[in-house]
Amino acid sequence: MNKKQILTGFLAVTIFAACQQGTANQDKAKDGKSISAGAKVPAAPDAAILTFEKESYDFGKIKQGEKVHYDFKFRNTGKTPLIISNATATCGCTIPEIPKAPVKPGDEGIIKVVFNSTGKMGIQDKVITVTSNANPEINEVHLKGEVTEP
Structure with a gap:
């Protein structure tokens, strides 16, 4: 050969x-x-739906080192219980806290978020990514504002 x-x-x-x-x-x-592998199976027509009251919160101007606390309020507008499995932020300076219990259809819930501005300066846009059994599975909310010198 x-x-x-x-x-x-x-x-x-x-x-x-x-x-x-x-x-x-x-x-x-x-x-x-x-x-195909990686393809999404369409959500059931009666799936939970995560509907935020506000998808963005502007905390305005704060001095470096201050903490911002905000509650992202939401409602399950779907037909089955909503289970939030995870919430992550773009950096360790932002800590989200999700509800532990399922949210029944029509009920409301809160995702508590704390942003620590220590070591941050200027315009900030912290994205919190929420993963759940809702349709769609991934939702995002934003915490925005400006950090100034102390």
């Missing part, structure tokens, strides 16, 4: 293996139909 034949054979085996890997990564949806 010459180099060209070996290279062609190697490429054929590589392509075949890649094709096999792609079909092995398929999952089954609830109805038994195949879906």
Whole structure:
């Protein structure tokens, strides 16, 4: 065999293996139909819906070292209990606290957020990403303002 034949054979085996890997990564949806890996199964029509009263809070100007406390109020406007599994912020200076119990349809809840401005200066936009069983699964709220010198 010459180099060209070996290279062609190697490429054929590589392509075949890649094709096999792609079909092995398929999952089954609830109805038994195949879906690609990473694809989202559409939410049920009766899923919980997380509706925030305000998606952004502007705390104005504060002096460096001050803490901002804010409660993001929300309502479950869906038809099933809302379960918030996680809330994360863009940095460790912002700490969200989620409700531990499910929120029944029609009920309200609060995500408490504390922003510590120590070591921060200038315009701030802290994004809090909320993960839940709602439709959509990911929601974001913002804490905005300006940190000035003490």
